[in-house]
Amino acid sequence: MKIKVIVTLKNGVLDPQGKAIQQTLNGMNFGNVEDVRQGKYFEIEVKEKDEKKAKSLVDDMCKKLLANLVIEDYKIV
Amino acid sequence: MRSSVIIFPGSNCDRDMDVALKKFGFKNQMVWHNDQSIPKSDLIVLPGGFSYGDYLRCGSIASKSKIIKSVIDFANSGGLVLGICNGFQILTETGLLNGILQQNKFLNFICSNVFIKVKDKQNKYFKDLKKDILELHIAHNEGNYFCSDDELKSLEDNNQIAVTYCGEDGAENEATNPNGAIKNIAGIFNKNKNVLGMMPHPERMIDKYLSGEDGSLFFKNILDNFK
Numbered sequence: 001m002k003i004k005v006i007v008t009l010k011n012g013v014l015d016p017q018g019k020a021i022q023q024t025l026n027g028m029n030f031g032n033v034e035d036v037r038q039g040k041y042f043e044i045e046v047k048e049k050d051e052k053k054a055k056s057l058v059d060d061m062c063k064k065l066l067a068n069l070v071i072e073d074y075k076i077v
Numbered sequence: 078m079r080s081s082v083i084i085f086p087g088s089n090c091d092r093d094m095d096v097a098l099k100k101f102g103f104k105n106q107m108v109w110h111n112d113q114s115i116p117k118s119d120l121i122v123l124p125g126g127f128s129y130g131d132y133l134r135c136g137s138i139a140s141k142s143k144i145i146k147s148v149i150d151f152a153n154s155g156g157l158v159l160g161i162c163n164g165f166q167i168l169t170e171t172g173l174l175n176g177i178l179q180q181n182k183f184l185n186f187i188c189s190n191v192f193i194k195v196k197d198k199q200n201k202y203f204k205d206l207k208k209d210i211l212e213l214h215i216a217h218n219e220g221n222y223f224c225s226d227d228e229l230k231s232l233e234d235n236n237q238i239a240v241t242y243c244g245e246d247g248a249e250n251e252a253t254n255p256n257g258a259i260k261n262i263a264g265i266f267n268k269n270k271n272v273l274g275m276m277p278h279p280e281r282m283i284d285k286y287l288s289g290e291d292g293s294l295f296f297k298n299i300l301d302n303f304k
Contacts, residue, residue, distance in 0.1 A: 013179075013223070014179070014182070014223075014257070016180060016181075016182060016183070016184050017180065017184065020184060065133070065137065065141065066133070068134055068137070068170070068177055070176060070177045070223070070224065070225065070228075071177055071179065071223060
C-alpha cells in the first residue's frame with residue numbers, strides 16, 4: 001500500500017527558499033503571488049494491507065525520521 | 078588523551094581533524110560509521126562534511142547510523158563529544174543537542190573566516206582559555222541555528238550557548254551574523270556541557286603559516302583541562 005506524506009515548515013519558521021521562489025514569480029509578472037512555502041513530498045510503499053495500520057506505521061516514521069518536529073509539520077494524505 | 082573521529086560516507090573534514098588532534102598529542106583513531114562500537118576514548122569527534130550527501134536534512138541519515146548508539150551512550154555517560162559543522166548538524170538530529178541548523182538566511186554557501194566569542198568557560202572545552210574571541214573558519218550552507226523560544230530560554234538559563242558570531246571587537250549584531258542564526262549562535266552545549274556542537278572549524282586553524290592558530294588554542298585547552 002502506498003502512503004503519501006507531505007512535510008512542510010511550521011508557520012512562523014523562516015523559509016528563505018519559498019521567499020526566493022515568491023520573489024522570482026513576482027518578477028515573472030505573477031504579481032498576485034503573496035507567499036510561497038516549500039515542502040517535501042514522500043510516497044512510501046508499505047507491505048501492509050490494512051490502511052489504518054499502514055498509516056500508523058508511517059506516522060511513526062514521520063516522527064522518527066521524515067520530519068524534524070522542531071521546524072516541520074507533516075501530513076499523511 | 079584518546080580520541081576517536083567517526084567517518085560517515087561524505088565526511089570530508091575527518092582527516093584534517095585527525096591531523097589536528099595528533100599534532101597536539103591526542104592518540105586518535107578513525108572509526109567507520111558501520112562499526113558497532115567505539116574504541117576506548119576520552120573524546121569522540123563527529124567531523125564536518127556532507128554525510129550521506131545531506132539527503133533528507135543535513136545530518137538526519139547519519140544520526141540513525143549503526144555507530145550512533147555508541148556515541149549517544151558515551152555522551153550520556155558523561156564522555157566528551159564534539160561535533161563540528163556537519164557533526165553539529167548530526168548532534169541536533171540525534172537529540173543530544175537542542176534545535177536545528179537551517180539553510181543560511183541568504184541562501185548562500187559561506188566560506189570565510191569569522192570571529193567567535195566564547196560565552197561560557199565553566200566546561201572542559203573552554204575552561205581557562207586565554208582568549209575570549211577566536212578567529213576560526215566556517216564553510217557551510219546550513220548553519221542558521223534555530224530553536225523554539227522555550228528551548229532558547231532554557232539554553233540561556235543553563236549557560237548552554239557556547240560560542241556566538243561576533244566582530245573582531247566582540248560586537249554581536251546582525252552585521253556580524255553570517256547566516257541568520259538566532260542570537261548569533263555558532264555553537265551550543267547539552268545540559269551537562271560534555272557535548273559541544275559548533276559550526277566553525279578549529280581544525281583549520283592550527284598553523285600560523287597557513288591560517289592562524291586559534292584552533293591550536295582550542296585543542297591544547299581540551300588537553301590541558303584533561304590533565
